[in-house]
Amino acid sequence: MSADNANAVLETRNLSVRYGKVEALRATNLRLCAGQIVTVIGPNGAGKSSLLNAIMGALPTNGQAEGEVLYQGHDVSHHAIELRLGKGLALVPEKRELFTSMSVEDNLVLGAYRRRKAGWSYRDGLERIYAIFPRLKERRHQLAGTMSGGERQMVAIGRALMSDPKVLMLDEPSLGLAPRVMAEVFHVISHLRDSGVATLLIEQNSRAALQVSDYGYVLEVGDVTLEGPAADLAKNPKVIEAYLGAKH
């Protein structure tokens, strides 16, 4: 992890989030470089989802973000979601937020809604997603709402990838998934690195998250209490005790 600013594709400076009088996130600084997977672990209610939503500009209306969100060195913290998406940020939200009564392919196509430029076709974009998730190709005419939990997660990730992001943010991608499906999703995440996408991952399943990540932050009640390379965090006694379980 170099301290060189030019490397960071995404950086937050003193980012804080409050809902009315409740402070959900306090002055958080984190950095993400191209091709890196960075994970944020921490208990429920530590402000992890607020962090991602603030970076994306997708906080609920009663939420208020302060501080800076730097994307490739430029402050985007006052940009609308559409603009951040156009620049290369994408968020897979915790609840997936799929278009359940529409087909898988329509969900994916709408993921590229902001990406209509010359020399780009939906077919190429779709083929790329189908190469990553072959199962989605088999089910492309099925309604998204009738898919299993793991498949829905794949649709959600695929939809986000359709906008060709430089930074992909994943909010609890393993939530509610069977262990085998979870392993599949993590396998895909670890391979996103090869395509140059930087991934910011938020996980309850800290062990799996630290295994695929390069760097990690521990977020507790709105504050970053620990950070370091993922391998070091996984060995840190405090992290083991609190998040990985004693049987490590």
Add this chain to the structure above:
Amino acid sequence: MDFGIFAVLAQDGITNGAVYALLAMALVLVFSVTRIIFLPQGEFIGFGALTVAALQSGQFPRLVWMLMAVGVLTFLVEIGSALRQRRYKPLPRRHLMWSGIENLAYPTLVWVLARGLEWQGMPMVVQILFTLGITVPLGIMLYRVAFQPMAEASVLVLLIVAVGVHFAMLGMGLFIFGPEGSTTQAFTDWSAEIGALLVSGQSVVVLGVSACLIALLYLFFDRSLYGKALRATAVNRKGAQLVGIGTTQAGRMAFGLAAALGTLAGTLIAPLNTVGYDTGFVVALKGFVAAIVGGLASYPLAAAGAVLVGLLESYSSFWASAYKEVIVFTLIIPVLAWRSLVSGHGDEE
């Protein structure tokens, strides 16, 4: 009642039902995309029909004044919101320039066209298209001025705003059109006798146009990217925002479409009915009853509800003509009872 009367009433009911179907679809569209109950829909019926009538009788279409006035208002709102944001970002010059073209230059162009061309003898299709060129931008401006600043408000607050917009437009309508109504020329004098039933060409045109519009809407929602984007917004607002379908853009599209459907519904009824500035409200309310049958969410159910409303109205005007409106609007009570039994609670926001 013999079969002849029965058939005539059925023809009448279905013809009116086709118009209510257009209105019900517009209401479902606007509500599912923006959560706004689009009460000003009725004004588009009346104003649209009056504009076509004015064009046909060689008068100046006075709705253009309203377009210009609301355009100026919209531009001022844009400037105001740009100035309020200047703490964070520079003045969005491009955006303001587009807004100027849309809200100042375009209405002026419409005014020039309305003054400069001889509209009286033109084919009716051209007159209707020109009317749409006035009402659709008007719908989009209304969204910008009244609803966009509070797009995240609750359904109730949005309804209250809609009531306000409805009365404001009604007042403006009385001011520019005056209290008298007018009718437009018939689409056709053709008619045919099938057995005991005299099929009027008017009914055929109304049914045909409505069916075409419904088919076009279906293709739009099923095939085009913009249609899919509108559906996506209706299914999952947060998901739509995350793929970059802005609430504003979806709202503008919904209002533009609703204004167009309202105007077309108005031109469809205008040859048979005297339409005044305030006629549209009751007609749109019947569309609303139909939309309620579809739970403000289902297009096919809303269309079926519209035919039901049309038939009910037609037969009750035969048997109990004094109570015909009462009977139609009372339909809403059993429908709501049925819907609340069937749908249960909780999955609406």
